[in-house]
Amino acid sequence: GQLADLTGLTTGAVTGMLNRLEEAGFVHRERDPNDGRRVIVRLASGKDEMQAINSIFDAFGKAWDELASNYDNEQIAFLLDFLKRSNALSRQEIIRLQEAPEAEGEISSAPLGKVKSGRLVVSAGIYRLTLHADERITELYQARFEGPMPSVAAKDGVVTIRYLRRLLGMAGKQGASEVALNVTIPWQIVVQGGAADITAKLGNLNLVGLEVKGGLSMIRLELPAPSGVVPIRISGGASDVTVRRPAGTAARVHLKGWASAFVFDDQTFNYVGNDVRMQSSGFEPTASYYDIEVVGSASMVTITSG
Known part of the structure; x- marks a missing residue:
């Protein structure tokens, strides 16, 4: 219920997402010993899959730093401003498309x-x-x-x-x-x-x-x-x-x-x-x-x- 409130998803959608994460070994669920109606979700530790994911993000971060080193601060500021403005325009267009006739x-x-x-x-x-x-x-x-x-x-x-x-x-x-x-x-x-x-x-x-x-x-x-x-x-x-x-x-x-x-x-x-x-x-x-x-x-x- 708390995850549904935080994400805006239905409780059924959250349950399905947790089920897939648990099957993949990323999280595990356990019954709350103080409240039988609640389920506690914990991140799995020591999993090879988690270590592989961390290494992927580490490699991606290093590659991003190397790419950014080819630009000076003024160029990076321009790119960030462009991305920010383009994201705002994209969001406005998505909202327009989502607001179908009532x-x-x-x-x-x-x-x-x-x-x-x-x-x-x-x-x-x-x-x-x-x-x-x-x-x-x-x-x-x-x-x-x-x-x-x-x-x-x-x-x-x-x-x-x-x-x-x-x-x-x-x-x-x-x-x-x-x-x-x-x-x-x-x-x-x-x-x-x-x-x-x-x-x-x-x-x-x-x-x-x-x-x-x-x-x-x-x-x-x-x-x-x-x-x-x-x-x-x-x-x-x-x-x-x-x-x-x-x-x-x-x-x-x-x-x-x-x-x-x-x-x-x-x-x-x-x-x-x-x-x-x-x-x-x-x-x-x-x-x-x-x-x-x-x-x-x-x-x-x-x-x-x-």
Whole structure:
């Protein structure tokens, strides 16, 4: 939580970053003995990788000093002034590009036409994403946006919603999207680039696959009854992951990472990780089921039915 406050990243993004740093051997995490809810992150010591990195920076510093020795103080002052001014201009241009037109409940849609299957792709970071299946719409999809307006494209059943990436510390409203999907065709859903809050109520949708990539804060999935084997993949780290499937629906789960708490149906585990594989009671591989994979670290993972 403290790292998230200092960096402006979501807690899920910070968790994913720490997971990768720990796997690379640069840091290690340990439980706070005075507060079980806290995790202490410490730099790894005596690692060959850290020594290699230090030597790289030392060599770079020496090379920079040798390069700078070819210029007098007046020339160096000119170069520094030029870099400072060019960086300021670049930042102004980035801010201008990031300040996309604000959407106040603006609606986007595309005709269903002869489309036989759909694929929804939401790219780049978004603050809040809400997905649901809607039996009432006759279009391929309907989307409502608040905050910065994303670019939206629909071609051959592929709907792409792309937000401009906002740099750390830049002000402005956060993006929010609400997307309704036509239930008469099968859908594949991909969310990449991270999000603070994802809610998907997909009952009655013919879902053929769902993948969420990037740091998350909270994700809540309400899945429909599966047809065949339906893969669900969540990666990149998260604070709270909840996946609910219909009662009586089978599931196979693979947890690749670390979780403070893990709930699978009527089983509860604390501080689990690395490589956990489980399956629901009465699982039959020849029947329809969800194949769920959670990759990366999370504070709370709940996979249940009902």
